[in-house]
Amino acid sequence: MSTTTLRPSQPVRSGAAGAARSSRRKAGAWHRLIQPLLVAALCAVVVGIPLWLALITSAKSQGEANLPDLSMPTQWHLLDNYQRAFSEGEVWRGLFGSLLVMVPSVVGVILFGSLAAWILARRSGRLAAVLYAAAISGLILPPAVVTIVLLLRQLGLASTPVGMIFIYMGMYMSIVIFFITGFVRTIPIELEEAARIDGARPVRIFFTIILPLLRPVIATATILVCLYIWNDVFYAFFVLGGGSTTTLQLNLFQIASSNLYQNNWNLIFAYVVISSLPLLVVFIFAQRKIISGITGGAVK
Numbered sequence: 001m002s003t004t005t006l007r008p009s010q011p012v013r014s015g016a017a018g019a020a021r022s023s024r025r026k027a028g029a030w031h032r033l034i035q036p037l038l039v040a041a042l043c044a045v046v047v048g049i050p051l052w053l054a055l056i057t058s059a060k061s062q063g064e065a066n067l068p069d070l071s072m073p074t075q076w077h078l079l080d081n082y083q084r085a086f087s088e089g090e091v092w093r094g095l096f097g098s099l100l101v102m103v104p105s106v107v108g109v110i111l112f113g114s115l116a117a118w119i120l121a122r123r124s125g126r127l128a129a130v131l132y133a134a135a136i137s138g139l140i141l142p143p144a145v146v147t148i149v150l151l152l153r154q155l156g157l158a159s160t161p162v163g164m165i166f167i168y169m170g171m172y173m174s175i176v177i178f179f180i181t182g183f184v185r186t187i188p189i190e191l192e193e194a195a196r197i198d199g200a201r202p203v204r205i206f207f208t209i210i211l212p213l214l215r216p217v218i219a220t221a222t223i224l225v226c227l228y229i230w231n232d233v234f235y236a237f238f239v240l241g242g243g244s245t246t247t248l249q250l251n252l253f254q255i256a257s258s259n260l261y262q263n264n265w266n267l268i269f270a271y272v273v274i275s276s277l278p279l280l281v282v283f284i285f286a287q288r289k290i291i292s293g294i295t296g297g298a299v300k
Helices: 002-057 078-088 091-122 126-135 145-155 161-184 190-197 202-213 215-230 234-240 248-257 265-298
Strands: none
Touching: 002 265, 078 091, 078 265, 091 126, 091 161, 091 202, 091 215, 091 234, 091 248, 091 265, 126 161, 145 161, 145 234, 161 215, 161 234, 190 202, 202 215, 215 265, 234 248, 248 265
């Protein structure tokens, strides 16, 4: 009796389980299809609309650009607007100042940040933990602008590129240490021990063994710091304001707030596009390195 009662129920149970698996597969397929579409739509709204607005407004006449919208220009003034932005906005002067400040800042913060991250990653104990917490505290603690400006004046570095370089190095050192410390911990310590047995000193070990292995995360940190420094106008205004050196973003703020670009939104957006192009191109070609560096440092 027991065998005859169990047999009819088995196909029903297997059929129900198959229907459940089929419904789960369909739900998973819809999820895999909808998720990329939602991400693409979000990117189109958050990134595409502002980019389209900047490009279209930079090609309009002054009258049309006074009321920015997403419509196409009735008459194109693209070349004329960009030529005026270059000449009247002193783009080359701002580009030279941006590179003069950014390149030494990035090189210094990457070099000293890598050294500090290597030492902190290889040390254990309470003192090392306290030093690491202090080193990355800059991620959440904002710098005191007034104190920085007063200190630079006392040192004679106010309104100079050297003072701005030191400010950027201090501001973004925490980011570099945070990224590189996690990546260093994934490197086998046996490589360093073998080099020490061969008589290599710490400096040589760092530059010949550790530093070449840090190329993915260094590329990530370099691009991020370059983006931060390139787009900065707040600290550049307080440190470089009034001096002979200017950056692209600081120059844009100064000429946009003066009578030169008053109500000339077409020239302002043309300047914005010009100043954004260099790092936009770099970011497009280096986005894979950014992702690989972040994920590489996240694996402990």
